[in-house]
Amino acid sequence: MKTTLLTLLATALCWSVDARAADKRIVLVAGHPSHGPGEHEFNAGVQLLHQCLQNVPGITSRFYLNGWPKDPKAFDGADTILFFMDGGAGHPIIQDDHLKIIGDLMKKGAGLACAHYAVEVPKDKGGPEFLDWIGGYYETGFSTNPHWEADFKSLPNHPITRGVKPFRIRDEWYYNIRFRPELKGVTSILVGKPDDETRQGKSSSPRGPYPHVVAASGREEVLAWAVERPDGGRGFGFTGAHFHRNWGNENFRKIVLNALLWTAHAEVPRNGVECAVTDEDLKKNLDPKGK
Numbered sequence: 001m002k003t004t005l006l007t008l009l010a011t012a013l014c015w016s017v018d019a020r021a022a023d024k025r026i027v028l029v030a031g032h033p034s035h036g037p038g039e040h041e042f043n044a045g046v047q048l049l050h051q052c053l054q055n056v057p058g059i060t061s062r063f064y065l066n067g068w069p070k071d072p073k074a075f076d077g078a079d080t081i082l083f084f085m086d087g088g089a090g091h092p093i094i095q096d097d098h099l100k101i102i103g104d105l106m107k108k109g110a111g112l113a114c115a116h117y118a119v120e121v122p123k124d125k126g127g128p129e130f131l132d133w134i135g136g137y138y139e140t141g142f143s144t145n146p147h148w149e150a151d152f153k154s155l156p157n158h159p160i161t162r163g164v165k166p167f168r169i170r171d172e173w174y175y176n177i178r179f180r181p182e183l184k185g186v187t188s189i190l191v192g193k194p195d196d197e198t199r200q201g202k203s204s205s206p207r208g209p210y211p212h213v214v215a216a217s218g219r220e221e222v223l224a225w226a227v228e229r230p231d232g233g234r235g236f237g238f239t240g241a242h243f244h245r246n247w248g249n250e251n252f253r254k255i256v257l258n259a260l261l262w263t264a265h266a267e268v269p270r271n272g273v274e275c276a277v278t279d280e281d282l283k284k285n286l287d288p289k290g291k
C-alpha cells in the first residue's frame with residue numbers, strides 16, 4: 001500500500017515540475033536508428049515535435065529515444081502516445097507484454113498515433129489491435145511503400161487539418177493500407193493519387209509490381225487517417241516521414257502536431273499548431289552517421 005502511494009506520488013511529482021494539472025500529456029517515442037543520414041531520423045523527429053509543443057497552451061510533452069522506454073512509468077498519465085519507429089516483426093509495440101500495456105491504456109481512453117514504419121505490424125500480431133486502436137495498419141504483401149510525390153489538392157474539414165493548406169511533397173508514402181472493413185469509423189485526412197509509374201513499385205520493398213496495386217490504377221489512396229473508437233479514444237495513422245527534411249514543410253508538420261493534440265482530446269487551435277522550424281533546427285539531434 002505504502003509503495004503504491006509513493007509510486008503515485010512520485011509520478012504526480014514527475015509531471016508537476018513541467019505541467020499544470022489540467023494539461024494534456026503527450027508522450028513521444030522514437031525508435032532506434034536504422035537508415036542512412038536524413039532517413040528514419042526518429043530521434044531527431046520526436047525532439048523536433050517536442051520543441052514545437054513547448055509553447056502550446058494546455059499541452060505538456062515528453063519524449064523517449066532509441067526504442068521502447070526503459071522507464072516503466074513512461075506512459076503513466078499519458079493522454080496520447082506517438083510511436084515513430086521501425087515496425088514489422090521487430091515493432092517494439094508487439095514485443096514482450098507491450099501490446100497489453102498499450103491495450104490497457106487504450107481501454108482508459110488514451111490516444112495513439114503512429115507515424116511511418118510504426119504503422120506496420122504483422123497481420124496476426126498487432127494487426128487486430130491496430131485495426132481497433134488506429135483503424136488500420138500496413139500489411140506486408142498487401143500494402144506498398146514506394147517513394148513518390150503526393151499532391152494534396154484538398155483537405156477534409158477536421159480538427160487535424162486546421163491551418164493546413166494544400167501541399168505536395170515527396171516521401172515514402174505507404175498506401176493500400178489494411179483498414180477496418182468499409183473504413184468503419186475511419187476519417188481520411190490525407191488522400192493522394194499515385195500515378196501508374198508509382199504503382200509499378202520499383203522503389204517498393206519488396207520490389208513491385210504487385211498485381212492488385214497495379215490493377216487499382218487511378219484510385220485515390222489514404223495516406224493519413226483518424227479514428228474515433230467507441231470507447232472515446234482516438235487514433236491517428238500517418239504513413240510519411242521517411243525523410244527528416246519533410247518536417248521542414250509547415251503543412252506536413254502541422255498535420256502531425258494537430259493530430260497529437262486531437263488524439264489527446266485537446267482543442268486544436270483555429271490555425272493549427274504554429275511552429276517555426278529553421279534549417280538549423282532540422283540539423284539538430286540527427287543520428288550518428290553510419291547507422
Ligand SMILES: [Zn+2]
Pocket residue numbers: 040116117172241242
Ligand atoms: Zn521509410
